[in-house]
Amino acid sequence: MRLVFLGPPGAGKGTQAAKVANHLGVPRISTGDILRRHVADGTELGRKAKGHMEAGGLVPDDLVIEMTRLRLRQPDAKGGFILDGFPRTIAQAEALAKLTPLDAVVNLFLEPEELIKRSTGRRVCPSCEAVYHIASNPPKKGGVCDRCQSALTTRPDDREPVIRKRIETYERQTAPLIKYYRDRGLLREVYASGLIEEIFLRVREVLK
Numbered sequence: 001m002r003l004v005f006l007g008p009p010g011a012g013k014g015t016q017a018a019k020v021a022n023h024l025g026v027p028r029i030s031t032g033d034i035l036r037r038h039v040a041d042g043t044e045l046g047r048k049a050k051g052h053m054e055a056g057g058l059v060p061d062d063l064v065i066e067m068t069r070l071r072l073r074q075p076d077a078k079g080g081f082i083l084d085g086f087p088r089t090i091a092q093a094e095a096l097a098k099l100t101p102l103d104a105v106v107n108l109f110l111e112p113e114e115l116i117k118r119s120t121g122r123r124v125c126p127s128c129e130a131v132y133h134i135a136s137n138p139p140k141k142g143g144v145c146d147r148c149q150s151a152l153t154t155r156p157d158d159r160e161p162v163i164r165k166r167i168e169t170y171e172r173q174t175a176p177l178i179k180y181y182r183d184r185g186l187l188r189e190v191y192a193s194g195l196i197e198e199i200f201l202r203v204r205e206v207l208k
């Protein structure tokens, strides 16, 4: 299956996209993760992306589109994929339509107050990119990744002022994609409140 996961920051896109990818045996392609790796490695793309990411804005379309085009050409994406965090603008959606057809677009939606709580409680593993939440999905041992034992960190853009900016960016630039995909008959809406497993069941239901 070729899927896109859409939703505001903090809706649980990454968590659900990873579960569905695992369930379907397809790669989860997170443009945020790829960009964070570029920033950590100090590549040219990373240097261009860093400021935008730290300010809660979007990395320019041409850079992200080219990065995603190259990723979708990798052999593991031939049999399907889940795009997590791409597209984020109409221009990106139009570029994506030229690269590949899609089977569905899952839109996770949640009340704005919940989005802030989810993001401020998020902890990430800098080595294997596993994601936790201090209240709803804590690691077995405090501050340590279950999978690879690395020390967990907080994303620099998960500070409250930046989260608010990211939600604003989402409303302005990404939310128009809901109508874009609804008009094309691809949109599947999922209410993203509740336990991870409950939301996963809802996602599977809309993908049947």
Ligand code: AMP
Pocket (backbone or CB within 6 Å): 009, 031, 032, 033, 035, 052, 053, 054, 056, 057, 058, 059, 060, 064, 084, 085, 086, 087, 088, 092, 157, 166
């Ligand atoms: P995420 O991990 O999906 O929340 O992405 C983290 C940050 O990376 C975003 O706030 C953006 O600055 C940048 N980013 C990720 N995906 C995209 C995209 N498709 N277009 C532009 N910027 C992106």
